[in-house]
Amino acid sequence: MKILVTGGAGYIGSHTVRALLGAGHSVVVLDNLSSGHAQALPEGVPLVKADLLDQAAVQEALSVHQPDAVVHFAALIEVGESMSQPGRYYRNNVVGSLNLLTAIAQTRKIPIVFSSTAALYGDAEVSPIPEDAPKQPTSVYGETKLMTEQMIQAFERAHGIRSIRLRYFNVCGAVPDGSIGEDHVNKTHLIELALLTALGQREKMMIYGDDYPTRDGTCIRDYIHVLDLAQAHVLAVEALAQGAGSSAYNVGLGHGFTVREVLDAVDAVIEGSDYAPLTRELAPRRAGDPPSLVADSSSIQQSLGWKPEYVDLQGIIQTAWEWHRTHPHGFQD
Numbered sequence: 001m002k003i004l005v006t007g008g009a010g011y012i013g014s015h016t017v018r019a020l021l022g023a024g025h026s027v028v029v030l031d032n033l034s035s036g037h038a039q040a041l042p043e044g045v046p047l048v049k050a051d052l053l054d055q056a057a058v059q060e061a062l063s064v065h066q067p068d069a070v071v072h073f074a075a076l077i078e079v080g081e082s083m084s085q086p087g088r089y090y091r092n093n094v095v096g097s098l099n100l101l102t103a104i105a106q107t108r109k110i111p112i113v114f115s116s117t118a119a120l121y122g123d124a125e126v127s128p129i130p131e132d133a134p135k136q137p138t139s140v141y142g143e144t145k146l147m148t149e150q151m152i153q154a155f156e157r158a159h160g161i162r163s164i165r166l167r168y169f170n171v172c173g174a175v176p177d178g179s180i181g182e183d184h185v186n187k188t189h190l191i192e193l194a195l196l197t198a199l200g201q202r203e204k205m206m207i208y209g210d211d212y213p214t215r216d217g218t219c220i221r222d223y224i225h226v227l228d229l230a231q232a233h234v235l236a237v238e239a240l241a242q243g244a245g246s247s248a249y250n251v252g253l254g255h256g257f258t259v260r261e262v263l264d265a266v267d268a269v270i271e272g273s274d275y276a277p278l279t280r281e282l283a284p285r286r287a288g289d290p291p292s293l294v295a296d297s298s299s300i301q302q303s304l305g306w307k308p309e310y311v312d313l314q315g316i317i318q319t320a321w322e323w324h325r326t327h328p329h330g331f332q333d
């Protein structure tokens with residue numbers, strides 16, 4: 001199959017591009033490179049440098065490349081930033097997705113795999129969280145993803161566009177050979193920041209709040225390896241190609257770690273090297289952070305046969321460490 005991957009030059013996108021190629025598919029990437037890196041793409045993968053806000057460009061990409069399916073990552077992704085710059089998030093994530101859906105409806109009506117998020121559950125009352133839990137995002141970021149899921153379903157009702165919406169929990173890690181990894185312009189993710197702090201690029205790690213109702217007062221998240229998540233996209237695209245109906249699946253390991261536990265795991269990974277343990281400092285809560293997000297992923301395991309390979313947090317962090325240690329300045333190295 002030929003698959004158009006929006007945001008394919010980004011962190012999760014570039015790992016998924018590799019997984020799709022590895023499964024024998026061909027890929028075209030559409031990315032505005034606002035946060036993605038062309039160097040993250042394997043040689044020979046066509047890159048359409050375009051913004052989803054440019055609907056004519058999106059339509060042209062679909063007409064020229066004639067893909068059989070779309071995997072849609074392109075979006076702004078920071079919970080904290082979405083609270084201070086809501087307009088950017090609604091415009092990029094909601095209007096950008098609307099343009100893509102409109103272009104699909106007007107051209108090929110191909111199925112779509114959508115990069116959704118656990119953030120749409122907000123302050124979930126049950127843990128682990130099943131897909132039918134109430135959707136009550138605590139951040140604008142989560143709202144934009146929920147609104148996009150709703151638009152996708154409306155486009156299915158009106159135009160027959162099938163979808164699989166994958167709700168990611170906290171994605172981390174990198175390909176084990178350290179050749180690509182996480183390199184965000186604004187660094188906000190816990191594990192990336194901790195490893196860059198270990199490398200001496202930052203003085204200390206801030207812990208955003210220790211008065212949450214969790215076992216040590218810090219937020220709990222379900223950390224999933226990016227390659228396991230990439231494989232979920234391959235399975236989703238292939239299921240849709242074989243005629244599967246639309247669904248939404250959580251993708252996580254079903255086990256959560258507190259911020260302090262993650263920092264302890266980072267210390268354990270770097271222990272024995274030349275790097276000192278992390279200095280930690282308590283800071284106020286970050287706006288929009290729910291206390292706990294842990295996935296019930298039994299549905300994707302049963303329906304698509306997805307099975308995570310990386311189930312050990314230190315092992316996951318080790319792969320991220322390999323990338324950051326060998327590329328301390330990311331794709332600039």
Ligand code: UFG
Binds near residue numbers: 079119207208259286
């Ligand atoms: N945190 C710190 N210090 C830091 C950075 C983060 O204490 O320096 C805390 C955060 O407050 C949060 C936890 O670590 O409690 C994880 O924060 P991240 O920024 O790494 O990730 P988020 O949980 O905020 O968000 C990520 C993705 C979202 C996705 C969500 C789903 O960025 O796109 O996971 O669980 F929706």
